[in-house]
Amino acid sequence: MKNLIKVGFRNLLFRIFAVQIFTKVFMQTPQKIAVVGSGLVGTLLAIYLKRAGHTVHVFDRSPDIRTVEFSGRSINLVMSNRGWKALEDVGLDEEIRKIGIPVDKRAIHLQDGKLNYQYYGKEGEAIFSLSRGVLNRKMVDLAEAEGVEFFFERKIWDVTLATATLWEGETEQGEWTELKYDKVFGADGAFSRIRHRMQRQSMFDYSQEFMKIGYKELHIPANADGSPKIDIHSLHIWPRGNFMLMGLANLDNSFTCTLFMPIEGENSFESLTNEEKLVSFFATYFPDTKDVIPDLVRDFFRNPNSYLAIMKCFPWTFNDKIALIGDSAHAIVPFYGHGMNAGFEDITILNELMQQYGDDWDRIFKAYEISRKPNADAIAELSRRNFEEMSAKTVDTNFLLQKKIEKWFSDKHPEKWMPLYSRVTFSLQPYSEAMAIGDFQNEIMQEVLKMDNIQENWNSEEVENKILELLK
Amino acid sequence: MKNLIKVGFRNLLFRIFAVQIFTKVFMQTPQKIAVVGSGLVGTLLAIYLKRAGHTVHVFDRSPDIRTVEFSGRSINLVMSNRGWKALEDVGLDEEIRKIGIPVDKRAIHLQDGKLNYQYYGKEGEAIFSLSRGVLNRKMVDLAEAEGVEFFFERKIWDVTLATATLWEGETEQGEWTELKYDKVFGADGAFSRIRHRMQRQSMFDYSQEFMKIGYKELHIPANADGSPKIDIHSLHIWPRGNFMLMGLANLDNSFTCTLFMPIEGENSFESLTNEEKLVSFFATYFPDTKDVIPDLVRDFFRNPNSYLAIMKCFPWTFNDKIALIGDSAHAIVPFYGHGMNAGFEDITILNELMQQYGDDWDRIFKAYEISRKPNADAIAELSRRNFEEMSAKTVDTNFLLQKKIEKWFSDKHPEKWMPLYSRVTFSLQPYSEAMAIGDFQNEIMQEVLKMDNIQENWNSEEVENKILELLK
Numbered sequence: 001m002k003n004l005i006k007v008g009f010r011n012l013l014f015r016i017f018a019v020q021i022f023t024k025v026f027m028q029t030p031q032k033i034a035v036v037g038s039g040l041v042g043t044l045l046a047i048y049l050k051r052a053g054h055t056v057h058v059f060d061r062s063p064d065i066r067t068v069e070f071s072g073r074s075i076n077l078v079m080s081n082r083g084w085k086a087l088e089d090v091g092l093d094e095e096i097r098k099i100g101i102p103v104d105k106r107a108i109h110l111q112d113g114k115l116n117y118q119y120y121g122k123e124g125e126a127i128f129s130l131s132r133g134v135l136n137r138k139m140v141d142l143a144e145a146e147g148v149e150f151f152f153e154r155k156i157w158d159v160t161l162a163t164a165t166l167w168e169g170e171t172e173q174g175e176w177t178e179l180k181y182d183k184v185f186g187a188d189g190a191f192s193r194i195r196h197r198m199q200r201q202s203m204f205d206y207s208q209e210f211m212k213i214g215y216k217e218l219h220i221p222a223n224a225d226g227s228p229k230i231d232i233h234s235l236h237i238w239p240r241g242n243f244m245l246m247g248l249a250n251l252d253n254s255f256t257c258t259l260f261m262p263i264e265g266e267n268s269f270e271s272l273t274n275e276e277k278l279v280s281f282f283a284t285y286f287p288d289t290k291d292v293i294p295d296l297v298r299d300f301f302r303n304p305n306s307y308l309a310i311m312k313c314f315p316w317t318f319n320d321k322i323a324l325i326g327d328s329a330h331a332i333v334p335f336y337g338h339g340m341n342a343g344f345e346d347i348t349i350l351n352e353l354m355q356q357y358g359d360d361w362d363r364i365f366k367a368y369e370i371s372r373k374p375n376a377d378a379i380a381e382l383s384r385r386n387f388e389e390m391s392a393k394t395v396d397t398n399f400l401l402q403k404k405i406e407k408w409f410s411d412k413h414p415e416k417w418m419p420l421y422s423r424v425t426f427s428l429q430p431y432s433e434a435m436a437i438g439d440f441q442n443e444i445m446q447e448v449l450k451m452d453n454i455q456e457n458w459n460s461e462e463v464e465n466k467i468l469e470l471l472k
Numbered sequence: 473m474k475n476l477i478k479v480g481f482r483n484l485l486f487r488i489f490a491v492q493i494f495t496k497v498f499m500q501t502p503q504k505i506a507v508v509g510s511g512l513v514g515t516l517l518a519i520y521l522k523r524a525g526h527t528v529h530v531f532d533r534s535p536d537i538r539t540v541e542f543s544g545r546s547i548n549l550v551m552s553n554r555g556w557k558a559l560e561d562v563g564l565d566e567e568i569r570k571i572g573i574p575v576d577k578r579a580i581h582l583q584d585g586k587l588n589y590q591y592y593g594k595e596g597e598a599i600f601s602l603s604r605g606v607l608n609r610k611m612v613d614l615a616e617a618e619g620v621e622f623f624f625e626r627k628i629w630d631v632t633l634a635t636a637t638l639w640e641g642e643t644e645q646g647e648w649t650e651l652k653y654d655k656v657f658g659a660d661g662a663f664s665r666i667r668h669r670m671q672r673q674s675m676f677d678y679s680q681e682f683m684k685i686g687y688k689e690l691h692i693p694a695n696a697d698g699s700p701k702i703d704i705h706s707l708h709i710w711p712r713g714n715f716m717l718m719g720l721a722n723l724d725n726s727f728t729c730t731l732f733m734p735i736e737g738e739n740s741f742e743s744l745t746n747e748e749k750l751v752s753f754f755a756t757y758f759p760d761t762k763d764v765i766p767d768l769v770r771d772f773f774r775n776p777n778s779y780l781a782i783m784k785c786f787p788w789t790f791n792d793k794i795a796l797i798g799d800s801a802h803a804i805v806p807f808y809g810h811g812m813n814a815g816f817e818d819i820t821i822l823n824e825l826m827q828q829y830g831d832d833w834d835r836i837f838k839a840y841e842i843s844r845k846p847n848a849d850a851i852a853e854l855s856r857r858n859f860e861e862m863s864a865k866t867v868d869t870n871f872l873l874q875k876k877i878e879k880w881f882s883d884k885h886p887e888k889w890m891p892l893y894s895r896v897t898f899s900l901q902p903y904s905e906a907m908a909i910g911d912f913q914n915e916i917m918q919e920v921l922k923m924d925n926i927q928e929n930w931n932s933e934e935v936e937n938k939i940l941e942l943l944k
Contacts, residue, residue, distance in 0.1 A: 173645075173648070176645070191672075199680075200663075202682070202779050203682045203779060204680070204682070205680065205681045205682055206678070206679065206680050207678065207679035207680070207681075208671075208676070208677065208678050208679070209677045209679075210674070210675045210676070210677055307674050307675060
């Protein structure tokens, strides 16, 4: 395990160095490529493919997102280093940074109204809050400007894997038209049609698992003078054990809030059946939201309940013809804020492999899925665990002491200890390594927390030596 | 855990007692019920439903199995107590026993040609070898005799869950006919179309996982005089670590053999590319099969490679309209010989609940899936583990010693120790309890195996006391 840490750091250095090498997209022999799905990953991938010299068609069954109202079922996104890296490599990071808001800490709202701040990383380290809809519109604009062609309200029902042929039509049972490509990317999300076809092949591993927790979008508007009602540079959390409310700022100083709560049981979506129960529930558990969520009742009963699923599969590719990318290959829960970041990192790795292997798409696809699969599994697991961290541990004394010791030790020995959150969010270290090292660090911290009088002696030489010893 | 063992025994007694109560199928208010799939579970379920007073239509996309040649990709079945129980309750066990061959032991073929026997249970305890095809034909006959109506070569492509409507047609993209029922059972196997529709609902958990091991059917004919070439009352295993050959007798004294082997790598299906390699491989690893598998080369290259998958899902039902049963709800690997037994036990439990709740199908279905799911998961896990037991542990000295001690202690204290295999195969204890108790027993045995000179003292009073102590 100590070796793993060393390897971890070496890899980290390699990847930081790699940023220097791979700042361009290399040209390939032009192909006709279809991307199914015009979401964040689909649009960014389309830009990369276009830059590499290909003809790129993006299909989406929905209307152009630039022409529609948002759905009321969104969770704001956070962009962190992995996401930025993928944008930087095609020079689009500055453009996107303009529509994001830096968030450098958690603001923990206790039930008695007190507020605690927990910084995410070192000074200057921040994640960026972005409205999914605003970002997606921007990405479509950028892709169009590159010459990517979009085909909205075009329903792809099936794909012939061996020939990269899409089957498009008005209805699943109606007439279909054949659309022949050299290559098809399925960027069509957790319920991917492209994956659906792959799934019916022998030797295709697949799982979908729904959480017992659902979510609902709520809204904190800006003040009448345009100022925000709460700090925009914080990710706000109201942690209440097995449920929580969170909020992330929008550009107009409003906040998109998300209530995560069990679907059934006590304090569940099922239990909040009328206005009276809802208002009383919020008054009990989230008293300080009374003045900031004015349309609670309307939003709660108008906005849909949404569900959370973890989807895993393998393989992600079929010969040199088909590849899954983003949520269609690995849908995760949103509690680490890494769904988009993981999808964008898929593109970074794919692009690195396109540079490494040129036109050998067989090899590119094979290396891509082998490289990404363990990392997708790791961020899936880390995201699942983070619900408990956000909703319960952020107010747990032992956990807060652990974080404090880690921060102190990490400041003293930055080369020996990078906290898990920083590895995941502020580094490009592969997720699977970050998780393995994080698990090892956690074992060490459990030993440290057992030391006598650790509450008082948390920053003593004894503790420092103990950690150094355990790290050996 | 000690309490669990007690509960285990209590449950066991309850279930033995229950056999006395539930020997009949009670009448319900007649409904029109479709069973999709005319396999073993579909046909037996149809008989139960017919006996309960319903109109029962069984659909299958394949031709009537009584009219076709067998496929050359079968693994012989073993019927054990759970399977017999489901047949007994409708008085069909005697009929089926006639086409089975009792098997009371494993015959372990060592690489040097030596043969060891390992008995499965106590004297008189045996599993029954059955040809899948022969049994299936018999079951269709029996169901038809009951008045069940069969519709062969009728392809069901989809189902409307809320109204129990089947959609039938020649091709998936062609015209479909609507077939309206009161209730639909999906007994259509691991790749169930009925489940396929349920899977596209929100909150449906699903996983499919393919093993890296495939299998191939081979054949040991009877001698010219009709006598068997090897003992028919044994399940023959040639355990070779990560691959193995096994054989089970047919009624005509021939044997259906199955070669289980990795798909890729050293000693894999991929590596046996020609006759020379195949013959040399068998000469090295299975020298004693030379005289008994005369058509090895023909069979190996003619019969298809088959794959093994574990499929899990939940829920298994939709309102009072749809239920999955057998492999469509829980496909497992064949290494414990419990695929059919688990499916038949689904029917036993369903029937018990039909008796308990009368016409309240909502309640029947809800109780059915809640009761069966943990047991299906347990036999899936036990079956997965059993590959290693069969292919490697059956020749492991420590493992054999463990079995010997267990047998000795169990004979001395039958009320305190029933080995896992017996719980699973010769009892009706729920699989999940059997597994939990088996895991606990295994922990005890690991402690016992650490005792000094255990090889010599395995049946000493010291060992007996140690186990009694650990059981407390």
